[in-house]
Amino acid sequence: xRPTTEDELAGIxxxxxxxxxxxxxxxxxxxxxxxxxxxGGLTGIVLYEPAALTLVVRAGTPLAEVEAxxxxxxxxxxxxxxxxxALLGRNGASTIGGVVxxxxxxxxxxxAGACRDALIGVRFVDGRGTLIRNGGRVMKNVTGYDLVKxxxxxxxxxxxxxxxxxxxxxxxxxxxxxxxxxLSPARAVAAMSAALGSPYDVTGAAHLPGIGTLIxxxxxxxxxxxxxxxxxxxxxxxxxAVVERDADAAAALWRQVRDAAPFHGxxxxxxxxxxxxxxxxxVAARLGGEVVMDWGGGLIWALYxxxxxxxxxxxxxxxxxxxxxxxxxxxxxxPPEPAAVAALTAGLxxxxxxxxxxxxxx
Amino acid sequence: MQMPAPDARxxxxxxxxxxxxxxxxxxxxVIDDPxxxxxxxxxxxxxxxxxxxxxxxxxxxxxxxxxxxxxxxxGVKVVPRGSGTSLAGGAMPSQDSVVLGVARMNRVLEVDHAxxxxxxxxxxxxxxxxxxxxxxxxxxxxxxxxxxACAIAGNIAMNSGGxxxxxxGVTTNNLLGVTLVTMAGEVLQIGGxxxxxxxxxxxxxxxxxxxQLGVVTEATLRILAxxxxxxxxxxxxxxxxxxxACVADIIRAGVLPVAIEFMDRPCIRATEAFAHPxxxxxxxxxxxxxxxxxxxxxxxxxxxxxxxxxxxxVEIRESRSEEESRRIWLGRKSAxxxxxxxxxxxxxxGTIPVSALPQVLRRIGxxxxxxxxxxxxxxxxxxxxxxxxxLYNANAPGQLDLCERLGAEILxxxxxxGGCLTGEHGVGIExxxxxxxxFGAADLDAQMRVKDVFDPxxxxxxxxxxxxxxxAARRGA
Numbered sequence: 001x002r003p004t005t006e007d008e009l010a011g012i013x014x015x016x017x018x019x020x021x022x023x024x025x026x027x028x029x030x031x032x033x034x035x036x037x038x039x040g041g042l043t044g045i046v047l048y049e050p051a052a053l054t055l056v057v058r059a060g061t062p063l064a065e066v067e068a069x070x071x072x073x074x075x076x077x078x079x080x081x082x083x084x085x086a087l088l089g090r091n092g093a094s095t096i097g098g099v100v101x102x103x104x105x106x107x108x109x110x111x112a113g114a115c116r117d118a119l120i121g122v123r124f125v126d127g128r129g130t131l132i133r134n135g136g137r138v139m140k141n142v143t144g145y146d147l148v149k150x151x152x153x154x155x156x157x158x159x160x161x162x163x164x165x166x167x168x169x170x171x172x173x174x175x176x177x178x179x180x181x182x183l184s185p186a187r188a189v190a191a192m193s194a195a196l197g198s199p200y201d202v203t204g205a206a207h208l209p210g211i212g213t214l215i216x217x218x219x220x221x222x223x224x225x226x227x228x229x230x231x232x233x234x235x236x237x238x239x240x241a242v243v244e245r246d247a248d249a250a251a252a253l254w255r256q257v258r259d260a261a262p263f264h265g266x267x268x269x270x271x272x273x274x275x276x277x278x279x280x281x282x283v284a285a286r287l288g289g290e291v292v293m294d295w296g297g298g299l300i301w302a303l304y305x306x307x308x309x310x311x312x313x314x315x316x317x318x319x320x321x322x323x324x325x326x327x328x329x330x331x332x333x334x335p336p337e338p339a340a341v342a343a344l345t346a347g348l349x350x351x352x353x354x355x356x357x358x359x360x361x362x
Numbered sequence: 363m364q365m366p367a368p369d370a371r372x373x374x375x376x377x378x379x380x381x382x383x384x385x386x387x388x389x390x391x392v393i394d395d396p397x398x399x400x401x402x403x404x405x406x407x408x409x410x411x412x413x414x415x416x417x418x419x420x421x422x423x424x425x426x427x428x429x430x431x432x433x434x435x436x437g438v439k440v441v442p443r444g445s446g447t448s449l450a451g452g453a454m455p456s457q458d459s460v461v462l463g464v465a466r467m468n469r470v471l472e473v474d475h476a477x478x479x480x481x482x483x484x485x486x487x488x489x490x491x492x493x494x495x496x497x498x499x500x501x502x503x504x505x506x507x508x509x510x511a512c513a514i515a516g517n518i519a520m521n522s523g524g525x526x527x528x529x530x531g532v533t534t535n536n537l538l539g540v541t542l543v544t545m546a547g548e549v550l551q552i553g554g555x556x557x558x559x560x561x562x563x564x565x566x567x568x569x570x571x572x573x574q575l576g577v578v579t580e581a582t583l584r585i586l587a588x589x590x591x592x593x594x595x596x597x598x599x600x601x602x603x604x605x606x607a608c609v610a611d612i613i614r615a616g617v618l619p620v621a622i623e624f625m626d627r628p629c630i631r632a633t634e635a636f637a638h639p640x641x642x643x644x645x646x647x648x649x650x651x652x653x654x655x656x657x658x659x660x661x662x663x664x665x666x667x668x669x670x671x672x673x674x675x676v677e678i679r680e681s682r683s684e685e686e687s688r689r690i691w692l693g694r695k696s697a698x699x700x701x702x703x704x705x706x707x708x709x710x711x712g713t714i715p716v717s718a719l720p721q722v723l724r725r726i727g728x729x730x731x732x733x734x735x736x737x738x739x740x741x742x743x744x745x746x747x748x749x750x751x752x753l754y755n756a757n758a759p760g761q762l763d764l765c766e767r768l769g770a771e772i773l774x775x776x777x778x779x780g781g782c783l784t785g786e787h788g789v790g791i792e793x794x795x796x797x798x799x800x801f802g803a804a805d806l807d808a809q810m811r812v813k814d815v816f817d818p819x820x821x822x823x824x825x826x827x828x829x830x831x832x833x834a835a836r837r838g839a
Contacts, residue, residue, distance in 0.1 A: 049715065049716075049717055050614060051610035051611075051613055051614050051716065051717060052610070052613070052715050052716040052717050052746070053613060054715065074616065103558065103559075103563070105558070109557060109558075110557075113531060113535050114557070114558060116563060116566060117531060117534075117535045126808070130804050130807075130808070131804065132804055132805055132808040133801070133802070133805050134805065134808070134809075136780070136781070136782050136800075137715060137780055138713040138714065138715055138745070138746050138747075138780070138781045138782055138785070139713070139745040139746065139747075140523055140527065140532065140713045140742070140745045140746070140747040140785035140786055141713055141782045141784075141785060142520060142521045142523075142532075142570050142784050142785065142786055142787070142788055142789075143782040143783045143784050143789060143793075143797070143800055143801075144789065144797065144800075144801060144805075144806070144809050144827065145567055145570065145571050145809040145812055145813075145827075146521065146534065146566055146567055146569065146570045146571075147567065147808060147809065147812070148566075149534065149563045149565075149566020149567060149569075150562060150563055150564075150566055150567045150812070152563060152566070153558070153559060153562070153563050154562055154563075157562075158562075169618075170613070170614075170615075170616035170617075170618065171616070172616060173616065190476075193475075193476040193477070193478075196478060196587075197475055197476065197478055197500075197587050198587055199499070199587045199588060199589050199590050201589075201654075219658075220617075220658070220661050220662065220665070222657060222658070222661045223654060223655075223657075223658040223661055223662075226655055226657055226658060227658075230655075274556045274557060274558050274560070275556050276474075276477045276479070276554070276555035276556055277476070277477050277478075278474070278476050278477050295557055298477075298556055298557050299557070318554050318555065318556065319554070319556045320556070320560035322560070334560070334561065335560040335561070337560065337561055338550075338551075340548050340550050341550060341552065341561075341564065344550075344562075344564060344815060344816065345561055345562050345564075347814075347815035347816075348562060348812065348815050350815075351811040351812070351814065351815060352808075352811070
């Protein structure tokens with residue numbers, strides 16, 4: 001089924017008798033079974049006002065199309081969403097709705113916020129077949145409850161997104177990436193914390209095996225030059241950094257971090273672990289294998305033996321772990337929640353999807 | 363402004379309810395004396411007042427939980443309160459409610475510079491959060507005008523903003539976790555020192571829920587390294603339209619100032635008379651602040667001056683010293699005080715798409731003439747969050763009502779051009795009955811279904827946010 005209007009979508013949902021599997025580009029590994037409900041008929045930019053840094057777009061629009069339209073005006077999505085296709089071995093074209101449904105946020109999350117922070121409005125059809133609007137197209141809006149955030153990262157479990165609105169960011173004219181080679185995870189996180197805790201407005205801090213520890217600066221040309229100089233001094237205790245000033249070369253490095261490229265095509269499960277940055281090295285040590293660290297150490301991508309439970313060795317560390325690739329009947333992909341929180345989650349799902357037809361997010 | 367009739371059964375049980383609360387709270391934490399209760403009868407929306415049944419001032423999450431269990435068992439409504447600075451009536455009680463103030467819970471629980479987080483009790487004031495970390499070169503970004511007095515609890519309830527959110531975002535973008543006590547008295551940890559939610563983003567919907575989903579007692583906040591410096595430039599224009607066009611061009615050019623503030627002529631004149639900041643006498647002025655090291659500031663301001671130069675500015679005044687920066691901000695920061703000097707005023711808070719600015723200002727001028735009430739405009743131009751101030755005389759019969767009707771027309775206008783009723787103050791009781799302008803019945807019902815999950819009996823701050831008719835069945839009214 002491939003509705004082309006919200007009304008048609010609402011009709012399909014109301015008439016559904018069994019589970020529906022909401023599908024955008026199919027690149028993000030959302031779970032579940034059921035009759036496919038494709039969003040590819042709900043496409044197109046509804047409104048783009050570059051001078052107001054505002055975009056409203058239908059949810060089935062390919063991410064690449066959105067990014068191209070923004071780039072033509074020198075703008076971008078602030079949160080640097082990744083492309084999970086290669087990691088998961090999928091060929092589809094990621095949609096903007098899938099980005100929102102998984103709250104996909106890349107390296108710039110540490111400075112510019114996550115997808116949920118840039119998302120300012122949604123339209124969605126819930127499991128009752130009701131069209132619901134929340135937020136809007138303005139940057140500051142506290143009118144009523146913020147269901148926009150509730151929908152971001154809800155993995156299709158509350159409704160089918162039909163339209164999403166973002167605040168945007170101008171692409172800065174200059175950038176530079178400092179690369180510190182050869183640091184252990186603990187030293188890498190210390191260096192990243194020093195950079196992120198400096199006044200130099202770091203927009204990315206990651207640790208890429210075989211490459212080094214990366215620190216990104218963006219802005220006006222003279223400003224970037226100044227901050228590179230200051231950070232070279234501040235990070236001197238961690239070694240002599242190489243400065244990558246070539247924009248394309250640096251962008252390729254950050255794409256590797258964003259998409260967990262070191263694990264593409266390799267055997268094993270891939271886990272995504274979110275902790276406070278200073279716990280990052282301990283996570284890396286306990287898992288024992290290869291890791292990519294992003295968000296200054298707060299986000300860890302780990303390659304782990306197939307079918308094994310990566311949560312068990314991490315007991316006692318606050319945060320959560322999600323298996324993004326691989327499978328095991330015995331180990332759930334999504335992190336279990338404490339009973340009281342799980343009760344709220346179940347309550348919300350029962351309100352928005354009382355017939356439990358959106359199986360994909362569960 | 364209408365409030366539901368108080369529940370006579372609850373009023374009659376006041377002594378029993380107070381006695382039960384005293385069993386779980388220290389003697390000085392339960393207030394039932396009518397004179398003392400007057401301190402809790404309103405917040406900063408002081409036109410509306412009502413004394414509560416009682417007020418409680420717990421000192422710990424455990425005390426909050428114990429008190430809420432009793433209120434839930436008794437079926438008593440609870441109105442959470444931070445510092446009582448809401449401009450929307452978010453903390454205004456009803457006669458049959460218990461005010462739960464968290465002001466005594468104000469400790470700093472943890473500061474971690476390496477992880478750039480800070481955990482505080484929610485009664486701590488916004489400014490004292492930054493006060494606890496500024497000696498280490500850090501700050502907490504959201505900075506509502508009331509930051510000297512307002513509490514983090516209220517900031518979270520209303521998702522407060524401030525002058526610098528163009529760059530740093532509002533409360534929800536700087537909040538990582540909360541300790542939430544539900545109406546049933548259950549204590550939940552939502553989020554933490556890590557950056558994203560494991561499942562549904564409950565934190566995202568708790569922030570801005572106006573005290574209707576639970577009582578926040580602790581918060582984990584994102585803290586930032588303070589930039590090396592900041593400097594404003596003041597630019598005067600011959601018309602609001604031109605000022606608006608200049609803002610659009612600056613944003614298009616890829617400069618992202620930390621603040622772009624706008625004032626119109628009535629506001630400029632009033633602040634000039636009140637605080638003597640030495641502003642140019644013009645139709646509109648912008649105060650644009652940029653941050654960084656001196657050379658970085660120079661680079662940004664040079665670009666801004668070039669852009670502004672294309673809009674025939676009346677004056678460009680770039681600060682070169684702390685004193686000049688202070689004078690440039692003086693008028694803007696005293697704008698509300700200046701208005702209060704002249705008259706009573708009502709402060710609106712709608713947001714509009716930045717592109718609609720000239721059209722909206724023109725229409726506000728027409729409405730102002732039609733109602734015979736002066737309107738001064740001061741607002742955050744970068745993000746379209748307007749604060750029209752309607753001047754009126756509270757002592758003249760009918761003027762408050764006239765002012766409210768004009769306010770409703772202006773907010774309706776904000777929605778019509780693609781904006782919203784409130785950008786940072788919240789709905790409270792003030793904009794409750796306008797919600798139908800922005801939302802359809804299904805949109806409101808979806809929000810109320812969230813409250814059904816967190817607070818099935820609708821005891822937490824129930825007569826707020828949603829039009830009374832829309833929430834009546836749920837409130838059991």
